[in-house]
Amino acid sequence: DAGITQSPRHKVTETGTPVTLRCHQTENHRYMYWYRQDPGHGLRLIHYSYGVKDTDKGEVSDGYSVSRSKTEDFLLTLESATSSQTSVYFCAIKGDRDNQPQHFGDGTRLSIL
Amino acid sequence: DAKTTQPTSMDCAEGRAANLPCNHSTISGNEYVYWYRQIHSQGPQYIIHGLKNNETNEMASLIITEDRKSSTLILPHATLRDTAVYYCIVSPSGYSTLTFGKGTMLLVSP
Numbered sequence: 001d002a003g004i005t006q007s008p009r010h011k012v013t014e015t016g017t018p019v020t021l022r023c024h025q026t027e028n029h030r031y032m033y034w035y036r037q038d039p040g041h042g043l044r045l046i047h048y049s050y051g052v053k054d055t056d057k058g059e060v061s062d063g064y065s066v067s068r069s070k071t072e073d074f075l076l077t078l079e080s081a082t083s084s085q086t087s088v089y090f091c092a093i094k095g096d097r098d099n100q101p102q103h104f105g106d107g108t109r110l111s112i113l
Numbered sequence: 114d115a116k117t118t119q120p121t122s123m124d125c126a127e128g129r130a131a132n133l134p135c136n137h138s139t140i141s142g143n144e145y146v147y148w149y150r151q152i153h154s155q156g157p158q159y160i161i162h163g164l165k166n167n168e169t170n171e172m173a174s175l176i177i178t179e180d181r182k183s184s185t186l187i188l189p190h191a192t193l194r195d196t197a198v199y200y201c202i203v204s205p206s207g208y209s210t211l212t213f214g215k216g217t218m219l220l221v222s223p
Contacts (some may be wrong), residue, residue, distance in 0.1 A: 048210060104158070107154070
């Protein structure tokens with residue numbers, strides 16, 4: 001399996017608190033992605049990164065920010081968590097060659113009460 | 114990204130070949146066909162991808178029609194562990210993101 005570690009794997013927190021999810025890779029891949037998965041919606045892209053300090057918004061970026069200060073780490077932050085952000089969050093990585101596929105982590109299950 | 118159409122669900126007997134179809138009639142010339150699967154609540158698992166030619170790896174075979182408007186993923190000898198949701202996605206090469214639809218729920222039975 002691709003060297004992707006998501007942390008934490010599970011988290012329960014309260015509305016209004018800040019939350020940071022971490023995606024760590026050991027593959028030295030350039031591209032990293034954050035998706036969320038909710039019943040009835042499938043996976044939806046939140047943000048992605050195409051290099052250190054280079055990020056862009058995805059389909060459902062409102063309420064989320066990201067940072068990538070080094071190649072191996074891509075952080076997703078919920079500045080003030082809301083119940084609508086309860087979801088399963090997946091990180092993905094992709095190599096530099098054009099047709100290389102994305103590989104996904106095991107996910108973080110986040111519950112906001 | 115081009116849209117894809119897949120059956121909602123399919124059944125397959127253990128040991129038989131599972132043939133999962135996908136229609137992508139609006140696919141562009143630079144778009145690849147990717148197949149992923151998701152077992153229960155795990156992360157999506159990459160299976161195979163192709164552009165024009167048929168492809169085979171240790172997991173599956175991908176058959177793409179000559180006009181590229183449809184494809185079929187073949188699991189040659191399905192096992193119970195192949196029960197999962199299978200996603201067919203078309204996407205350009207490069208860093209393009211993947212757009213997941215609802216996929217096909219494949220149930221492999223004894």
